[in-house]
Amino acid sequence: MKLRNILVCACLAIGGAGCSTLTLAPVDYSWPLESVLKVSDNGTVEESRYNIIINVKPLFFEETNDSTHVSGMTLRLIRDGKGYYYITAPKFKSVYVFEAKESALKLERKIPVSEKGLTSPAMNQRPPYIELLNGKDKPILLNDEGIQTQRPAAKGGAQ
Numbered sequence: 001m002k003l004r005n006i007l008v009c010a011c012l013a014i015g016g017a018g019c020s021t022l023t024l025a026p027v028d029y030s031w032p033l034e035s036v037l038k039v040s041d042n043g044t045v046e047e048s049r050y051n052i053i054i055n056v057k058p059l060f061f062e063e064t065n066d067s068t069h070v071s072g073m074t075l076r077l078i079r080d081g082k083g084y085y086y087i088t089a090p091k092f093k094s095v096y097v098f099e100a101k102e103s104a105l106k107l108e109r110k111i112p113v114s115e116k117g118l119t120s121p122a123m124n125q126r127p128p129y130i131e132l133l134n135g136k137d138k139p140i141l142l143n144d145e146g147i148q149t150q151r152p153a154a155k156g157g158a159q
Contacts, residue, residue: 029083033125037072047077054105056087062110063092078123078130084108084144086130091117095132097144111146 008158037045056075061067075089085098085105094112098105113132124131129141129148141148 012013025040028081029079030081030125030127032078032125034076034078037077039070039075041066041071043070045075045077050079059096060141061089062096063089076121076123078125080130080143081123081127082144086123086131086142088113088118088121088123090121092121093117095123095142097142100123108144109146111142113140113142113147 035047035049037047039045039056039060043060044053044055046053054077057067057070060070060073073089075087078086080086083100085100086095087093087098093114093116094110096107097109097111099108100106104146114134114137118134120135122133124133126141129143132138132140132142
């Protein structure tokens with residue numbers, strides 16, 4: 001009887017292990033460099049290096065109330081280590097943070113960064129942040145929660 005119970009438990013343990021979800025962690029989704037993309041005549045941008053095509057007309061409409069005059073506009077796009085996409089463009093007053101969903105990017109947060117609109121935006125990886133540059137303005141550190149005011153303490157306690 002004991003042997004039978006042991007065999008049943010062993011079979012359940014082996015069977016249960018085969019049903020567990022495989023998790024690979026940690027994963028760094030970041031793109032080392034931002035992508036500078038021209039909007040096509042049909043309102044999309046394409047980044048062949050990362051195999052992504054995005055319809056950006058709704059984004060331009062959200063920011064400028066105009067989605068008809070987007071052809072030739074330049075967008076800045078970068079992805080952080082968590083997998084969020086950060087998008088902005090010259091004249092935008094905000095940086096848009098999107099989360100990847102099935103066949104879509106869902107707006108996670110709109111971060112106001114300039115009352116007048118950005119003149120020459122650029123974004124860099126500054127893990128765990130995205131650094132937004134705009135000409136001679138002071139750099140702004142961003143994450144998926146918004147603007148961050150200071151860097152975390154360096155390892156060892158010194159800053």
